[in-house]
Amino acid sequence: MTIRSKSRHVVATVAEIEQLGRKIVEVKGMEIGIFSVDGHFYAWRNVCPHAAAPVCEGTVCGTRLPSMVYEYIHGRDQEILRCPWHGWEFDLKTGIHLVEGGVKLRGYDLEVDGDHIYMLI
Template identity: 65%
Template sequence: MSKVRTRFPVATLGQLQEKGRIIAEVKGMQIGVFWVNGQAYAWRNVCPHAAAPVCEGPVCGTRLPSLVYEYKYGRDREIVRCPWHGWEFDLTDGKHLADPGVGLRGYPVEIEGEQVYVLV
């Protein structure tokens, strides 16, 4: 059985592109909508670790695998870091960087004209 989803307007495309992140109230939930590499992604604003407002954390990059004493930084503006305990999540798939079995709850995003919608 297929779920019927409702579209909720959360921002204009220009607002999302300019700010990079919009946190919207949708059906009593806070949902963070992020603009990453020309695509929009929506995640529930709840960290699976301790229910922190994860979408309010810094959008950044992360340390990449490297040799001992070598620190390579990458994936700039593709990671959100939980403001409470520093857990890092990939903004393109919602997965925790250290444990891909843990992730954020995501929602489809549609862009029609200049309007950005989250489907819930």
């Protein structure tokens, strides 16, 4: 049995992502979106599972929270990624689609070392 170790790829600096909120990078021929949410970093493949749209180019926003009829409560600001093509919304922390829990973005592990963020692949 062969165990492959993951290689580290520098994708950004901490300051860069904290300032911009996101960065789209290419690693091993794949576009990956790097996001900062509440001081933590997340990496998602830039492909929407619905129609292969460049999901990481979408709006980072909040969403409507469960509430009573005719009551609209907005929350989770800057934690939701909305696909630019069809508006599908994904949790930036988990990658899970907000309506269809079985649908998820493809995620990658990140590691912070000093001022640099590395993707492990």
